[in-house]
Amino acid sequence: MTAQHDRDVATLRAFNRTYTSRLGLLDATYDGSPFTLSEARILYELANRTSPTAAEIARALRLDPAQLSRTVKRFLDRGLVTVRENPAHGRHQLLSLTEEGRAAFAALEASTRAAVGTLIESLAPFQRSRLLSAAVAINEVFDGDEPTVTLRGLRPGDLGLVTARQAILYSSEYGWTGDYEALVARILADFHDAFDPGKDDAWIAEAGGRMVGSVFLVRGEEPGVAKLRLLYVESDARGMGVGGQLVAACVARARELGYGRLELWTVSVLTAACRLYRRAGFVMTRETPNHRFGHDLVDQIWSLDLTP
Amino acid sequence: MTAQHDRDVATLRAFNRTYTSRLGLLDATYDGSPFTLSEARILYELANRTSPTAAEIARALRLDPAQLSRTVKRFLDRGLVTVRENPAHGRHQLLSLTEEGRAAFAALEASTRAAVGTLIESLAPFQRSRLLSAAVAINEVFDGDEPTVTLRGLRPGDLGLVTARQAILYSSEYGWTGDYEALVARILADFHDAFDPGKDDAWIAEAGGRMVGSVFLVRGEEPGVAKLRLLYVESDARGMGVGGQLVAACVARARELGYGRLELWTVSVLTAACRLYRRAGFVMTRETPNHRFGHDLVDQIWSLDLTP
DNA sequence: GGATAATATTGACTCGATCAACATTGTTGA
DNA sequence: TCAACAATGTTGATCGAGTCAATATTATCC
Numbered sequence: 001m002t003a004q005h006d007r008d009v010a011t012l013r014a015f016n017r018t019y020t021s022r023l024g025l026l027d028a029t030y031d032g033s034p035f036t037l038s039e040a041r042i043l044y045e046l047a048n049r050t051s052p053t054a055a056e057i058a059r060a061l062r063l064d065p066a067q068l069s070r071t072v073k074r075f076l077d078r079g080l081v082t083v084r085e086n087p088a089h090g091r092h093q094l095l096s097l098t099e100e101g102r103a104a105f106a107a108l109e110a111s112t113r114a115a116v117g118t119l120i121e122s123l124a125p126f127q128r129s130r131l132l133s134a135a136v137a138i139n140e141v142f143d144g145d146e147p148t149v150t151l152r153g154l155r156p157g158d159l160g161l162v163t164a165r166q167a168i169l170y171s172s173e174y175g176w177t178g179d180y181e182a183l184v185a186r187i188l189a190d191f192h193d194a195f196d197p198g199k200d201d202a203w204i205a206e207a208g209g210r211m212v213g214s215v216f217l218v219r220g221e222e223p224g225v226a227k228l229r230l231l232y233v234e235s236d237a238r239g240m241g242v243g244g245q246l247v248a249a250c251v252a253r254a255r256e257l258g259y260g261r262l263e264l265w266t267v268s269v270l271t272a273a274c275r276l277y278r279r280a281g282f283v284m285t286r287e288t289p290n291h292r293f294g295h296d297l298v299d300q301i302w303s304l305d306l307t308p
Numbered sequence: 309m310t311a312q313h314d315r316d317v318a319t320l321r322a323f324n325r326t327y328t329s330r331l332g333l334l335d336a337t338y339d340g341s342p343f344t345l346s347e348a349r350i351l352y353e354l355a356n357r358t359s360p361t362a363a364e365i366a367r368a369l370r371l372d373p374a375q376l377s378r379t380v381k382r383f384l385d386r387g388l389v390t391v392r393e394n395p396a397h398g399r400h401q402l403l404s405l406t407e408e409g410r411a412a413f414a415a416l417e418a419s420t421r422a423a424v425g426t427l428i429e430s431l432a433p434f435q436r437s438r439l440l441s442a443a444v445a446i447n448e449v450f451d452g453d454e455p456t457v458t459l460r461g462l463r464p465g466d467l468g469l470v471t472a473r474q475a476i477l478y479s480s481e482y483g484w485t486g487d488y489e490a491l492v493a494r495i496l497a498d499f500h501d502a503f504d505p506g507k508d509d510a511w512i513a514e515a516g517g518r519m520v521g522s523v524f525l526v527r528g529e530e531p532g533v534a535k536l537r538l539l540y541v542e543s544d545a546r547g548m549g550v551g552g553q554l555v556a557a558c559v560a561r562a563r564e565l566g567y568g569r570l571e572l573w574t575v576s577v578l579t580a581a582c583r584l585y586r587r588a589g590f591v592m593t594r595e596t597p598n599h600r601f602g603h604d605l606v607d608q609i610w611s612l613d614l615t616p
Numbered sequence: 617g618g619a620t621a622a623t624a625t626t627g628a629c630t631c632g633a634t635c636a637a638c639a640t641t642g643t644t645g646a
Numbered sequence: 647t648c649a650a651c652a653a654t655g656t657t658g659a660t661c662g663a664g665t666c667a668a669t670a671t672t673a674t675c676c
Binding site for chain 4 (some may be wrong): 372374
């Protein structure tokens, strides 16, 4: 815990140092620009808002009103902005770019884009895709909304990814052997090959562009009985309601497809999953000790009556 | 291409703006710090180098020598550093922290770490892990060495991840259906269940902490004949020699295990792979048209004689 | 031994960052 | 309605950041 925390802090600080020395100058201060970084940021806000007040921009950029006042004055002297009073609010001064201001902004944008483009193209494809997906992630962490969980159907790669994530999860948390991974792979291959849209279904839970959970609805051997299989939730996505949403989707669809009962197999150590099943109305119907995946486990069968 | 490029530029610029306004102040400028960000960076370099010269630090931080000279003078006034001449080089002035300087640095480090720690702990686990892996990626892109390709054996999750990556690769590049994914899942489940360390093997190629390719060595039906299976290389890792290394490892191991011949199945559209096989000495022995994965393909069998 | 390069300092100037003081305008509540 | 309060905006003051030019000193390369 604390060792991991220290490593995380060191990682983030190293990132910060790298960024400060190599990328901080990236935005908008190409050589020969008539604008400083701060001026460029203010210009950006002026161009991307409709008649903002100075205070509005100061809040957005976390700048001192004093500094902004002086920068705006310089922009006025350079003929880049105009100021007019808000008729509805005499104290507010509405700022807007002049024609010259818009032209200067367009020139700045063009050369900034070119500079960033040059940087991107100087990277090998491998490094480029790493940088870009990292940039997206950081943007969403700090600038995005709360990550919302969405459910979707299967896409290419999902069978494998579900296999991989479950194998990693249960191997690291419970020490299960590779037998489990092979079992999941086979279950999913069978699921695909025998797929019947009138009887089977699957859901992938996503948050922040990443898979964070899954569940599969599969017809059972007996008619009228479906199975809920391979429910899992990423450990860092717990507490976001992922499991509940997945179980609910699966139960609703089973009912919709006319099944009379929904069954599932699990093992007793997966206590979080058991809680979910109980909350969804499942009842444990059978328990049998078993040796699987390198451990002594207690298999459990849970069942949910779907008849009205 | 250009649309993608424009999106990439926009992504990176958005990241830069986010960073400037939310994270830029993160390192070392907690409220009440006796050091500015620039001073803190210089102090860091002073503490982490042995008797540096001012010029050395200026180069590392890309600072103006003039600015550094004045900062060092302030540090001298505050009793944080001492200067002594380099006996071997009269023009060089060796800088080092005094006891007070080291104490000030330690205090600064402690509060910076605490500030970063607070930031990290304010994030939900999901966001935290996203941020940290993104930070690692960006560090390695800009600060790391050239990403080197390493081969390793199988770990939990690899069977699934190989399935997923191949499915995504061939579905996006050639439009293959999910049948291919199910086939790979089944092949890998079989591989695991029938694994014999004296006859089978597998390699995962990694670069930058990510899987970038794989290959499997599997015993064939006839004795003395092995199969090379499921070779793939990530599209953004091409040109790094991944495929060549994987094929070489597989061929060498097949020879080591006493196989007399190595065979492989592929399809003609995978031209990059075919080039690799030809370069490794494989010869195409049979070609048969076939309809698989939603497309008309030409199956190919390639063979490599391993007898001396 | 003289040209050249690297190191370090100083002057000059502008902008960034912050704090305090203050004027102006709109809103709130007794 | 009027005083208290909050928000907006400006100005002064001060220090550091960043940049450029000029200069002194020392080592190194032909």
